[in-house]
Amino acid sequence: MCGIVGFTGKRAALPLLLSGLSALEYRGYDSAGVALAAERLVTVKSAGRLSCLQQKLKGGVWGQTCGIGHTRWATHGAPVDHNAHPHATPRLAMVHNGIIENYAELTAALCEQGCVFRSETDTESAAWLLDGIYGENHDPVQAIFKTIKQLRGSFAFGVIFADRPGEIYAVRRDSPLIVAQAEEGSFLASDVPALLAHTKAYYRPDEGVVCRLSAQGVCFFDDEGKEVAQRLETVDWSVEQARKDGFEHFMIKEIYEEPQALQRTVQHYLKKGLPRFQNPMLDGDALASFKRVILVACGTAMHAGLVGAYRIEKMARVPARVEIASEFRYADPVLGTGDLMILLSQSGETADTLAALRHAKAQGVPTLAIVNVVGSSVAREADHVLYTPAGPEIAVASTKAYSVQCAVLELIAIRMAMAKGRMDAHRARGLCVQLADHVPAEVLATLELSDRIRTLAVALTDAQHLFYIGRDLDCALCTEGSLKLKEISYIHSEAYAAGELKHGAISLIERDTPVVALMTVPHVAEKMISAIREVRSRGARVILFITRDLAERYEIPFDDCVQLPVSSTGQTVFGAATALQLLAYHVAAARGLDVDKPRNLAKSVTVE
Numbered sequence: 001m002c003g004i005v006g007f008t009g010k011r012a013a014l015p016l017l018l019s020g021l022s023a024l025e026y027r028g029y030d031s032a033g034v035a036l037a038a039e040r041l042v043t044v045k046s047a048g049r050l051s052c053l054q055q056k057l058k059g060g061v062w063g064q065t066c067g068i069g070h071t072r073w074a075t076h077g078a079p080v081d082h083n084a085h086p087h088a089t090p091r092l093a094m095v096h097n098g099i100i101e102n103y104a105e106l107t108a109a110l111c112e113q114g115c116v117f118r119s120e121t122d123t124e125s126a127a128w129l130l131d132g133i134y135g136e137n138h139d140p141v142q143a144i145f146k147t148i149k150q151l152r153g154s155f156a157f158g159v160i161f162a163d164r165p166g167e168i169y170a171v172r173r174d175s176p177l178i179v180a181q182a183e184e185g186s187f188l189a190s191d192v193p194a195l196l197a198h199t200k201a202y203y204r205p206d207e208g209v210v211c212r213l214s215a216q217g218v219c220f221f222d223d224e225g226k227e228v229a230q231r232l233e234t235v236d237w238s239v240e241q242a243r244k245d246g247f248e249h250f251m252i253k254e255i256y257e258e259p260q261a262l263q264r265t266v267q268h269y270l271k272k273g274l275p276r277f278q279n280p281m282l283d284g285d286a287l288a289s290f291k292r293v294i295l296v297a298c299g300t301a302m303h304a305g306l307v308g309a310y311r312i313e314k315m316a317r318v319p320a321r322v323e324i325a326s327e328f329r330y331a332d333p334v335l336g337t338g339d340l341m342i343l344l345s346q347s348g349e350t351a352d353t354l355a356a357l358r359h360a361k362a363q364g365v366p367t368l369a370i371v372n373v374v375g376s377s378v379a380r381e382a383d384h385v386l387y388t389p390a391g392p393e394i395a396v397a398s399t400k401a402y403s404v405q406c407a408v409l410e411l412i413a414i415r416m417a418m419a420k421g422r423m424d425a426h427r428a429r430g431l432c433v434q435l436a437d438h439v440p441a442e443v444l445a446t447l448e449l450s451d452r453i454r455t456l457a458v459a460l461t462d463a464q465h466l467f468y469i470g471r472d473l474d475c476a477l478c479t480e481g482s483l484k485l486k487e488i489s490y491i492h493s494e495a496y497a498a499g500e501l502k503h504g505a506i507s508l509i510e511r512d513t514p515v516v517a518l519m520t521v522p523h524v525a526e527k528m529i530s531a532i533r534e535v536r537s538r539g540a541r542v543i544l545f546i547t548r549d550l551a552e553r554y555e556i557p558f559d560d561c562v563q564l565p566v567s568s569t570g571q572t573v574f575g576a577a578t579a580l581q582l583l584a585y586h587v588a589a590a591r592g593l594d595v596d597k598p599r600n601l602a603k604s605v606t607v608e
C-alpha cells in the first residue's frame with residue numbers, strides 16, 4: 001500500500017529511485033513521483049503507472065545524487081497528478097505510506113495560518129505541519145518528533161529538506177520502512193525487493209526512531225535526539241527470486257514455485273519425521289493446554305485459516321474458528337484462558353491483522369504468527385512466530401504464500417493432535433512423510449495440467465459471473481478459488497457450500513452459468529453429486545475438478561472435467577489449490593489483463 005524509496009550517495013539518484021519504485025510497484029500503482037535535491041528541490045509526478053512518470057522525466061538532466069520517490073495506492077484524493085507524492089512545501093518534500101487520521105482538523109488549522117494546499121491528500125497536512133515546525137529552528141530530528149506527536153494514524157515518511165541537500169530523514173509508525181547502507185550510498189524503502197540489487201543487509205527501524213541517511217551512512221535518533229543503535233538484519237532472498245525469470249507474470253512464476261516452497265517449508269519444520277518448531281510453546285506440553293484456536297487474518301491468508309481450522313478440529317479435536325481481522329477487534333470477542341490466537345500474514349504488515357494481534361495481546365491471549373516476511377511488524381509483535389520460507393511473493397494475488405500457510409497449519413494440527421493424545425507418532429509420521437514428499441510431487445503433477453486448464457479458462461473469459469461449489473474442506477478451498485478469480489479477472493464469482501445453494505442462491509443459476517465444482521472429499525462425494533445434478537438440471541455448465549480416486553469410483557455428470565493427479569486425503573488441498581489458482585490465472589491472462597497488478601488493489605494493505 002504505497003511504496004516509498006530514497007537514495008543519497010555518490011551516484012545519480014534518479015535511476016536508483018526508479019528501479020526501486022519498479023520493484024515496489026506491487027504496493028500501489030495509480031500514480032508515482034520523485035523529488036530530487038541539489039541547490040533546490042525539484043518534484044516531478046504523474047498519474048498512472050510508473051511508466052507515465054518515466055515518460056515525463058525523459059529528456060531531462062537529472063544529476064542530483066539525493067532524492068525520494070513514491071508509488072501510490074490512493075486513499076485520500078483521486079489518482080491524479082496533484083495528489084501523487086512527493087508533496088512539496090517551500091522547505092521540504094515528503095513521501096508517505098499510511099493514513100493521517102486527523103488530517104482534516106490539521107488541514108483546517110494550517111490553511112488558517114496561510115498554508116496553500118495543492119492536493120486532497122491526508123499527507124499534505126503532515127508536510128505543511130513539518131514545514132512550519134522545521135522553520136522554527138531548522139533542526140530536522142526535533143522537528144520530525146514534534147510533528148509526529150501531533151499526528152494520529154499510521155505513517156512511514158521519507159523527507160528531504162531544501163536546505164539540507166544530501167540528507168534524507170525518515171520515521172515510521174504502524175507502516176513498514178527499511179533503510180540500508182550500501183556501496184553506492186544509503187537507501188530507504190518500504191520493502192526488501194527495492195534494495196535487493198544493492199544489498200541484503202538492512203535496518204528495520206523501531207517505531208518512532210528518526211533515521212538520517214547521508215552518503216556517509218545511516219544514523220538513528222530517539223525522541224531526546226540521542227543516537228541509538230538498531231539491529232542489522234539480512235535477507236536470504238536473491239535478486240533472481242524477485243524477477244520474473246522468463247515467466248510472463250510473477251503470479252504464474254510463483255504458482256510454479258509452489259512445489260519447492262512447500263518442500264522447503266515442511267522440511268524446515270520436521271525433525272526425525274515429526275513436526276518440530278524450535279519453540280517451547282509448540283514443541284512442549286503447553287500445546288495440550290489450549291482449549292480453542294482462533295485464526296485471524298485477511299483475504300487469502302484468512303482462507304488458509306479456514307483450511308487450518310478444519311484440519312485442527314479434524315485431527316486434534318480442538319475447536320477452531322476463523323475471524324476476519326478487520327472485524328475482530330471491533331466485535332469485542334470473548335477471549336480467555338485456554339485460547340491460542342494464530343495470525344496469518346504473507347507480508348506481516350497488514351494493518352487489520354496487526355490491530356487484531358495487539359487486541360489479543362492486550363487481553364493476555366498467547367499469539368502465534370505465521371508470516372512470510374522476516375522481521376515484519378506482525379512477526380516482531382507476536383509472542384511466537386513461525387516463518388514460511390516461500391521467498392518473495394510479488395504478484396498482488398497471493399498463491400504460494402497460501403500453500404505454505406496451509407502446510408504450516410497442517411503441521412501444527414498434527415503436533416496438536418499428538419499433544420492432545422489424539423494421534424500416535426506412527427500416524428503423525430505417516431502424515432508428515434506425505435506432506436513432505438507426496439504433496440510437493442502432486443503439486444508438480446498438477447502444474448502439468450496448466451495447458452488443459454488454460455483451454456477451460458479461455459471458455460470462461462466472457463462469463464459474467466460464476467459459482468464455486470464444494471463441501472467440507474472443498475468449501476474452504478472454493479472461497480480461495482473464487483477470490484483468486486475475481487481479484488485478477490474482474491469476473492464476479494461466489495463460493496458456496498454446495499448444500500447451501502438450494503437455500504437461495506440457486507435462483508441465480510440459468511442456462512450456461514459456469515459452476516466450478518470441487519470434489520476431493522470422499523465422505524461427502526455422494527452429496528456433491530446431488531448438488532451437481534441440481535445445478536445441471538437448471539442449465540449450469542459444470543466444470544468439475546476431482547481427485548483421481550473419486551473420478552474412478554463414481555459416475556458423475558459434468559460438462560468439463562479436470563482430473564487432479566492427487567488422491568483424496570486431507571492433504572488434497574494443495575494440488576486442488578494449485579489447480580484453482582491456474583484457472584484464475586489463465587482466465588485473467590486470456591482476458592489480456594494486468595495479472596500482477598489488478599485494478600484498485602495493492603499487495604500489502606497497511607491501512608485499516
Ligand code: M6R
Nearest residue numbers: 299300301345346347350397398
Ligand atoms: O500480507 P497478508 O497475507 O496479510 O495479506 C492479506 C490479504 O490482503 C491478501 O491475502 C489479499 O487478499 C491477496 N491479494 C489475495 O490474493
